[in-house]
Amino acid sequence: MDEQKWIMHILAGDTQSFSCLVAKYEKMAYTIAFRILENREEAEEAVQDAFVKMYRALPDFQFESKFSTWFYRIVYRTALSALRQQRNFADYEEAGATDLTMAEMDAASSILEREDRKEIISGVLKKLPADESLLLTLYYLEECSVDEIRQITDLTASNVKIKLFRGRKHFYETLQKMMKQEVSDLL
Amino acid sequence: MNTSEEHIDKLTKKLMNGTFEQPSPSLNTRIMALIMGEKRSLIRKCYIKRMPSLSMVIGCFVVYMMLIAGVASLFMKQSETMSNLLEGLKNIFPMLLTIGTCVSLFFFFTQLDNWLNTKESMKTNVGKKIG
Numbered sequence: 482m483d484e485q486k487w488i489m490h491i492l493a494g495d496t497q498s499f500s501c502l503v504a505k506y507e508k509m510a511y512t513i514a515f516r517i518l519e520n521r522e523e524a525e526e527a528v529q530d531a532f533v534k535m536y537r538a539l540p541d542f543q544f545e546s547k548f549s550t551w552f553y554r555i556v557y558r559t560a561l562s563a564l565r566q567q568r569n570f571a572d573y574e575e576a577g578a579t580d581l582t583m584a585e586m587d588a589a590s591s592i593l594e595r596e597d598r599k600e601i602i603s604g605v606l607k608k609l610p611a612d613e614s615l616l617l618t619l620y621y622l623e624e625c626s627v628d629e630i631r632q633i634t635d636l637t638a639s640n641v642k643i644k645l646f647r648g649r650k651h652f653y654e655t656l657q658k659m660m661k662q663e664v665s666d667l668l
Numbered sequence: 669m670n671t672s673e674e675h676i677d678k679l680t681k682k683l684m685n686g687t688f689e690q691p692s693p694s695l696n697t698r699i700m701a702l703i704m705g706e707k708r709s710l711i712r713k714c715y716i717k718r719m720p721s722l723s724m725v726i727g728c729f730v731v732y733m734m735l736i737a738g739v740a741s742l743f744m745k746q747s748e749t750m751s752n753l754l755e756g757l758k759n760i761f762p763m764l765l766t767i768g769t770c771v772s773l774f775f776f777f778t779q780l781d782n783w784l785n786t787k788e789s790m791k792t793n794v795g796k797k798i799g
Contacts, residue, residue, distance in 0.1 A: 496707045503699050511691040525695050532699045536706055581676060593682055602687045621677075621684045649680060656683075 484548040488539055503532060506549065509623055510556045516615040517560040519607070527563045531556040546632060550625070554633045557615075585653035588660040605655045613648030620645055729772040736764050 483501070490498035510531060514524035534555050542551060592598050606614040619625045619633065630641045737757060744756050
């Protein structure tokens with residue numbers, strides 16, 4: 482595992498190896514912080530703080546979990562501290578969302594081959610509640626398992642699943658609305 | 669259209685593929701600058717040793733002198749009256765002073781040598797790590 486080698490070098494005094502960790506995890510760390518804080522400058526500051534915290538805690542990391550899970554938890558908690566609004570991430574149960582409709586699926590499929598797909602999806606994610614966009618990012622973009630998301634966010638596994646299901650529903654609803662708006666703008 | 673869970677998951681993954689948010693290009697540099705600062709302060713904490721203070725050196729000198737005088741007086745087969753003791757000590761005072769000074773200076777320069785060596789290795793290590 483690359484991280485193991487880099488961490489050994491860092492703990493031996495080779496601080497330059499830390500730049501390898503930064504290069505590998507910077508983007509996802511920033512994405513997580515941005516999903517929570519929804520502000521570029523605050524997200525970058527949270528990421529900086531998270532990397533410093535990670536550097537200080539490296540001697541205590543024993544590879545009991547994946548390094549990414551451990552670090553993203555630090556990023557998550559650092560961003561939440563910066564946000565100071567725990568209510569969006571409260572552990573609560575809610576009535577489940579309904580399944581996706583055909584229209585929503587069609588709208589989503591229609592943008593798969595578009596060049597501006599990433600911009601559209603980023604725009605959709607920005608319209609979602611912070612906790613839902615974060616969980617969708619962790620599950621579908623970083624491909625974290627439900628258990629890893631549970632470790633990162635301290636939510637229960639069932640809560641993660643409910644939020645993912647609900648978030649996905651909102652994602653497709655919002656995407657469909659954006660597509661309809663685009664069509665009506667063109668007309 | 670197949671709306672199975674697996675299909676929806678696949679579609680969602682494809683849609684979200686590559687949608688990382690982009691930080692500013694300078695973020696990496698800023699993070700490394702912070703880490704180097706952390707590293708420097710850690711090295712400083714580990715390596716800085718205080719030189720013995722002047723009062724400590726003088727105190728050691730006095731203690732050595734008294735110790736040597738005490739040991740010397742134990743071996744002197746003189747009468748125990750104060751005047752005889754003082755007379756005896758006055759005779760060997762130059763020797764006591766010389767021995768005490770040599771021992772104190774030895775202690776002082778050993779500490780100075782250690783301090784200069786650790787400062788030098790601190791400079792070398794910081795230079796290697798930051799370089």
